[in-house]
Amino acid sequence: MNSDDKGSVKSSKLDDLIDNLISDEELKRYIAEQNDGLTPEEREKIKRENRINAINQWCAENPGRDPTRAKDKTIKQLALDEEAVVRREEFRRDNPEKAAEIRKRTRNESKYRKDRQTYNEQLPRDYLHKDSYETRLKKAEALNGCSFKTRTFKSKRFTDQYTAELESPNRGSTLEGHWVRNDGQQLAISWFGGWSNLFTALSFFLMVAAVMFLFADLVVIGFVWGDYRWVPFAVYAPMFIVGFYMHKHRAILAHRDKFYFNRHTGLVKTPHTLFRKPFYLPYEDIVCYGANQRNVGSARGGSRVFVSLMVPLKYPKHYRFTKPTFYVGGSNREWDSLAYATAMTFMDTSIPLGTHLYQSIEHYFKIDKDITEKHGFPEELKPYLDPVDCQVNREAVW
Structure with missing residues (x-):
């Protein structure tokens, strides 16, 4: 077969592919739109007017009925499209700053795609972990200073083991999910407890106790002090100030209350507990279970918070009397399982990071901090972001 025959075969295959993707009606409509001399905005305005007229006509013929639930599929789709447009307009009106940010991001993405050389450039990936499980296990033992014990987890309350994979690698917990944040190198999941929560409880206790004791001194037994009424202020004012300061700066210890999944080492670092330092283990040895609602209030009419349980299947030998487990989440089962699946997918170095x-x-590139906000942004990830827009300018981030 000569080159002309090969070219004709490729051309016919391309024509067949186009015929399968685009129907004759869509092709005719596209050609008509290109020849009508209208701008995309004018064309969209006419489409919307026609759509609204069709919906209004249907509503006049079917009074009191919802067009989004019509049996006529054409009318139903038109109503759903119009509802989406109205919702988008309301969002832009009520959130002008967010709408402007979305438009800016969209323009930047189009600009990045036009620069094909930079957008499709394959950057080095030597920093990603490539070690086997056994090698990473030995590294974890070296970091912990001792070998591991292995456990089998059984519980009557925590029975639903979450899956470790996302349905789509580009859909999972995000920055707004509160429980999952990442800087490209490490991903953090918050522990439902720890130092920051302890400081929060102590700060509230100090502030409430200071106000209550001061009130009791002034109202109930204030006459006892006589000329020394300044004494309660001297005692309780510092107590209130210390409590307020602890509450305001409790986030200082927040980095100690997180699991850190490190994509570059293949290891997970556990949170600091109140009496034990964190330890490292391979990410394959940590699982998450769904729990029943946990009563965190009074036994009668108390509030309930749903939590999940993060369970290390291996732990250091110096844990002699307890086996470490960690409550995580605090939202609902779906969000907790999504956060865990996001973390495990994040550790899969065979695929790029999800969008x-x-x-x-x-966010962390903009403030030039890593996930702990104690060090600078990872140098390996900087080439993937535009230094001016602080936005990802590559086809994929590894």
């Missing part, structure tokens, strides 16, 4: 993680990466 839903870009916003968090850009």
Whole structure:
């Protein structure tokens, strides 16, 4: 077969592919739109007017009925399209700053795609973990200073083991999910407890106790002090100030209350507990279970918070009397399972990072901090972001 025959075969295959993707009606409509001399905005305005007229006509013929639930599929689709347009307009009106940010991001993405050389450039990936499970296990033992014990987890309350894979790698927990943040190198999941929560409880206790004791001194036994009424202020004012300061700066210890999944080492670092330092283990040895609602209030009429349980299947030998487990989440089963699946997919170095993680990466790049906010942004990830727009400018981030 000569080159002309090969070219004709390729051309016929391309024509067949186009015929399968685009129907004759869509092709005729596209050609008509290109020849009508209208701008895309004018064309969209006419389409919307026609859509509204069709919906209004249907509503006049069917009074009191919802067009989005019509049996006529054409009318139903037109009503759903119009509802989406109205919802989008309301969002732009009520959130002008967010709408402007979305438009800016869209323009930047179009600009990045036009620069094909930079957009499709394959950057080095030597920093990603490539070690086997056994090698990473030995590294974890070296970091912990001792070998591991292995456990089998059984519980009557925590029975639903979450899956470790996302249905789509580009859909999972995001920056707004509160429980999952990442800087491209490490991803953090918050522990439902720890130092920051302890400081919050102590700060509230100090502030409430200071106000109550001061009130009791002034109203109930104030006459006892006589000329020394300044004494309660001297005692309780510092107590209130300390409590307020602890509450305001409790986030200082927030980095100690998180699991850190490190994509570059293949290891997970556990949170600091109140009496034990964190330890490292391979990410394959950590699982998450769904729990029943946990009563965190009074036994009668108390509030309930749903939590999940993060369970290390291996732990250091110096844990002699307890086996470490960690409550995580505090929202609902779906969000907790999504956060765990996001973390495990994040550790899979055979695929790029999901696009839903870009916003968090850009946030830390903008402030030039890593996930702990104690060090600078990872140098390996900087080439993936535009230094001016602080936005991912590559086809994929590894």
